[in-house]
Amino acid sequence: MSPEEFRRVGKQVVDWIADYRAGIESFPVRSQVGPGEVRDALPAHPPERGEDFDQVLRDLDEILLPGVTHWQHPGFFAYFPANSSGPSILGDLLSSGLGVQGMVWATSPACTELETVVVDWLAELLGLPAHFRTDAAGGGVIQDSASSAVLVACLAALQRTGEDVARRGITRRHALYVSAHTHSSLERAARLAGIGADNVRVVDTDPETLGMDPRHLDELIAADVEAGAVPTMVCATIGTTSTTAIDPVREIGEVCRRRGVWLHVDAAYAGVAAVCPELRWINDGVAEFADSYCTNPHKWLLTNFDCSALWLADRAPMIEALSILPEYLRNEASESGEVIDYRDWQVPLGRRFRSLKLWSVLRWYGAEGLRAHIRDTVALAQEFAGWVRGDPDFELLEPHPFALVCFRPRYPDLPVDEANERTHRVMNALNDSGDLYLTHTKIGGRTLLRLAIGSPATERRHVQDAWERIRRAT
Template sequence: MSPEEFRRYGRQVVDWIADYLSTIEAHPVRSQARPGQVRAALPAHPPEQGEPYEAVLQDLSRVILPGVTHWQHPNFFAYFPANASGPGILGDLLSSGLGVQGMVWATSPACTELETVVVDWLAELLGLPDRFRTDAAGGGVIQDSASSASLVATLAALHRASGGKVGADGISGRYTMYVSSQTHSSLEKAGRIAGIGASNVRVVDIDPVTQAMDPVHLRALIDADISAGATPAMVCATIGTTSTTAIDPVAEIGAVCREHGIWLHIDAAYAGVAAVCPELRWINDGVASYADSYATDPHKWLLTNFDCSVLWVSDRQPMIDALSILPEYLRNSATESGAVIDYRDWQVPLGRRFRALKLWSVIRWYGAEGLREHIQAGIAQAAEFAALVAADQDFELRRPHPFGLVCFRPLRTNEETMALLERINDSGELYLSHTKINGQVFLRLAVGALLTTSDHVKNAWAAIQRANQQL
């Protein structure tokens, strides 16, 4: 494809995306495709000769689009938002166009240094402690997802807890990590991958009302494990759980961790970006005093398209020591000088894309003010929806709901609630999800899509009421 052909087709692609976003409400929110439908509509074998790009765009509309669930739809309420904003999309295009592989500083200095700037910008916007800055002992790095961030934090914690022995000699003895039933499943997966083992991932009790981790039970589990000869490696506290957006008591958990020298990781994948609003900085109470690592996802609620998850550490050395391997072909004078960051040592894979471009584009386009307005709008819309639920005697509202998620349920059996959910989602008008709280099924409505307005929230509630009446 020549530069002129790229220019022509590139304009067509941008037009296609712009048309898609401007007409997205014409599509059912959840794909109506049947299993195997998309595959059956595509050739079984690759083409022998190349095809004109018009054919790709035609099949995109004819075959692919019917199989897409529309995450940018204003009536997509099933999961936490995965915002794809204009500046984020353009930043991703620039990243693809440059084709940088930024594994070490020397392979593209701008890729590394822009990333250090934007993660420091974001730390400042969220009010995170200075030690998380890349010009301090710690620093930030863009990962593909919070799952990868959790794994890196786990590996660093395990390295520190073992005094470096795990990396050199493999796991000898028993190491434990601590989560609650509300902690994201990626933490247990990280424990498995790191070699801690699922049986050593200890589940701490939660408060049945708040769904937050119980520090008293955490202390009891740690004490019992130490008495049994285990070495506690990490505790994960969550700010905004996936199920209900519960907030664990970071300060109390952190005090327990400090007593025993245990790594405290904060999973704030969804809710952490809300701290861009000064009035919401309270969610990070205890982070400055106790956190060893902290992760949040701009690719959820902060207008930066997937994938862009930021992990900060208060001390980068355990992470680098756990992950750094330097083969001869990567040796270079900049690395050996010690004056640069090589982000290959801050993640599991060697290779890395120029993700910083899209976060940079988003922050520059919206500014702190625009980012705050987006978060505040989502919270206001969620509050508006919650008020509608609370006013209906046929439904129960789950409180509190400090962010963009509202959990609620019809006053029905669990089976009937699930039937209501399927009726709503099958209609294509809305897309919701569910969770279980103390054995009861609750519906989840997560606000935060870029195109969602107050009218969409009101219409969603009217559709839910109609479906409930028809059940």
């Protein structure tokens, strides 16, 4: 495809996206297809001859779109949002257009240096501590996801235990500490890093706040030490996936400090809320105690997936765990020690110019625009929570400081199991309608509906409509 063909077809694709975004409400938010429908509609064999891009766009409309769940639909309240915005899409487009690979500084200095600048900017916007900056001992990096970020943190933590796991492998029992509400990526990291799911300890939580109990954490660590295991990493969560509960980072951090255990803070969803000074309280204890901290601009900060920011208080154990220098990657700049080679900060070797999208977002919206996005969506969620609280047919889970509201219809005459089943039925009926999309969680044996606001397309009227439909469905 020549540059001139690209110019022509590229504008067609831009029009396609603009039209898609403008008309997104005409689609059912959750795809209505059954397993295999999309696959069966596609040819079984690849084309022998090249085709026009028109044909790609036609099949996109006719075959793929019915199979798409529209994450950018204003009625998408499922999971957490996966924010997308114009400047982010265009930042990613520039990255694809440049087609550079930034595995080491030398392979495209701007790819590395812009990343350092934007993660430093983001740390400043979130009020994160100065020692997370790359010009101190720490530093930030963009990962594809919080799962990969926590794996990197875990490998650094393993290395810091002094067992030289990178070289010798796992030779003792290492333990990780989570709560029942910690994201599954922690168990995943334990499986991946050779620690094993059986060595993930589940710390009790406070039945009210759902936050991790620091005293029980301390007991579990003591028991592991007693048993000869190596307490390696604790994960505290700011904004759990289930309900956006917040672990007491400061108290957990004090335990970690006393016990010499790495503290990872998973603020994947909620961390970006700290662009608003009135929400910075969520990070209490992070500056003093966090060895690593992760938040995802791709969830709630207007930046397309994938863009997860990871900061470390000290980058040395991570680099020790991950750095290998084969001959074909040797270069003067790396050997000078004056540059960052982000290949040593992540699982894969290669890397896209991902900072371009975050840079585009930070510049287009400015700090002011980002704060407005967080505040607007929090306000909508609080208004929704107020409606739920005011309705005797519903029960609201408190607190809900962000833009996720968990609630359930009350079925006072039904046993829990039947009430849960009815709640599921309500959710499925709503999701089948195509007008909105909710997911669920389970707390204390009870099924709760989760309504997560956060798409830039969601306005007050969409939340009102959702509430009307939920009420009618129950």
